[in-house]
Amino acid sequence: MDFKLKNIPSQQGRIAIVTGANNGIGFETTLAMAKYGFKVVMACRNMKKAEKAKSAILQKSPDADLDILQLDLSDLNSVRAFAKNYKNNYSQLDVLINNAGVLIYSGKKNGAGIELQFATNHLGHFLLTNLLIDLMPDDTASRIVVLSSIAHKTAKIHFDDLNGENIDDAEAVYGQSKLANLMFADELNRQLKRSGKKMVVLAVHPGGSFSGLFEEMSKGVRYYMYRTLAPFILNSNSSAAKPSLFAALSPDVQGGEYFGPQGFNEFKGKVGIAKRSDYSKREDVAKRLWELSEELTGQPFIL
Numbered sequence: 001m002d003f004k005l006k007n008i009p010s011q012q013g014r015i016a017i018v019t020g021a022n023n024g025i026g027f028e029t030t031l032a033m034a035k036y037g038f039k040v041v042m043a044c045r046n047m048k049k050a051e052k053a054k055s056a057i058l059q060k061s062p063d064a065d066l067d068i069l070q071l072d073l074s075d076l077n078s079v080r081a082f083a084k085n086y087k088n089n090y091s092q093l094d095v096l097i098n099n100a101g102v103l104i105y106s107g108k109k110n111g112a113g114i115e116l117q118f119a120t121n122h123l124g125h126f127l128l129t130n131l132l133i134d135l136m137p138d139d140t141a142s143r144i145v146v147l148s149s150i151a152h153k154t155a156k157i158h159f160d161d162l163n164g165e166n167i168d169d170a171e172a173v174y175g176q177s178k179l180a181n182l183m184f185a186d187e188l189n190r191q192l193k194r195s196g197k198k199m200v201v202l203a204v205h206p207g208g209s210f211s212g213l214f215e216e217m218s219k220g221v222r223y224y225m226y227r228t229l230a231p232f233i234l235n236s237n238s239s240a241a242k243p244s245l246f247a248a249l250s251p252d253v254q255g256g257e258y259f260g261p262q263g264f265n266e267f268k269g270k271v272g273i274a275k276r277s278d279y280s281k282r283e284d285v286a287k288r289l290w291e292l293s294e295e296l297t298g299q300p301f302i303l
């Protein structure tokens with residue numbers, strides 16, 4: 001797939017939200033979207049970090065049109081407050097990039113007792129999308145982009161143990177949240193198609209990049225990753241943002257597709273159709289996850 005970012009026309013007059021815009025892949029996505037002319041609403045949980053990131057983007061791209069709105073995806077009340085705040089300030093949303101994410105090894109839970117990765121990566125974005133989708137024009141240029149991960153491939157949705165209490169492998173619990181991201185994108189796309197809507201939902205994964213995601217790893221492992229692995233097999237954060245940008249901007253996509261880098265182990269390389277597990281294609285599981293997510297967020301999805 002030949003994705004030439006430089007061929008994208010100006011997007012002036014359009015609005016995008018990027019969650020987790022202050023760091024890593026979200027920062028680079030925000031910078032690039034702003035360069036294309038989008039007004040970008042940076043949806044961030046930490047205002048100080050968001051202001052710092054905004055200044056850094058403005059240094060690189062002085063014309064960037066950026067706003068910051070507070071959002072903690074692990075807290076459904078914060079998601080509701082964000083949506084209300086957004087609707088008070090803007091009448092339209094053209095691109096929603098569900099980028100923010102956490103990788104937690106320590107089994108933390110949110111205030112409602114839900115495992116923090118599932119709560120943040122999936123449930124928060126599920127509710128956010130539900131509350132904002134009515135602002136999106138019904139047009140193929142309207143995009144919902146959901147970040148999944150290679151880690152989805154070995155995961156399952158443990159409906160009887162969502163918090164992963166009986167799962168020994170901490171990464172499998174992260175994988176479950178990223179599988180939920182992918183299956184949510186698929187199911188939303190199916191439901192929109194059934195309702196005759198034209199807006200486009202796509203999943204992407206960024207490959208592997210050395211971002212803030214690995215902060216809970218021991219310093220030794222991080223040093224090893226940074227010094228030995230990263231330069232050879234991992235993406236830079238700006239390259240890792242390309243699948244998201246492709247999904248947000250390319251006219252050459254179909255709802256329900258899943259994009260990522262095409263190189264060794266899908267860690268880096270040109271953007272193309274990504275590999276997915278057979279389990280991720282199961283519509284019965286996606287439907288059950290959807291119903292559970294509606295129940296856990298207390299908000300039926302009306303399309």
Ligand SMILES: NC(=O)c1ccc[n+]([C@@H]2O[C@H](COP(=O)([O-])OP(=O)(O)OC[C@H]3O[C@@H](n4cnc5c(N)ncnc54)[C@H](OP(=O)(O)O)[C@@H]3O)[C@@H](O)[C@H]2O)c1
Pocket residue numbers: 019020021022023024025026043044045046049071072073074075098099100101102120147148149150178205206207208209210211212213214
């Ligand atoms: N990097 C990789 O190798 C890789 C591979 C596969 C998938 N991904 C996915 O790529 C996405 C971006 O991650 P990244 O690698 O750029 O990691 P990152 O540098 O850690 O950035 C994650 C962003 O998410 C934000 N965030 C975390 N918890 C949040 C919450 N409760 N509410 C709102 N925002 C929250 C973080 O904010 P703070 O700065 O306040 O923490 C940060 O801005 C994630 O969905 C991740 O799962 C990354």
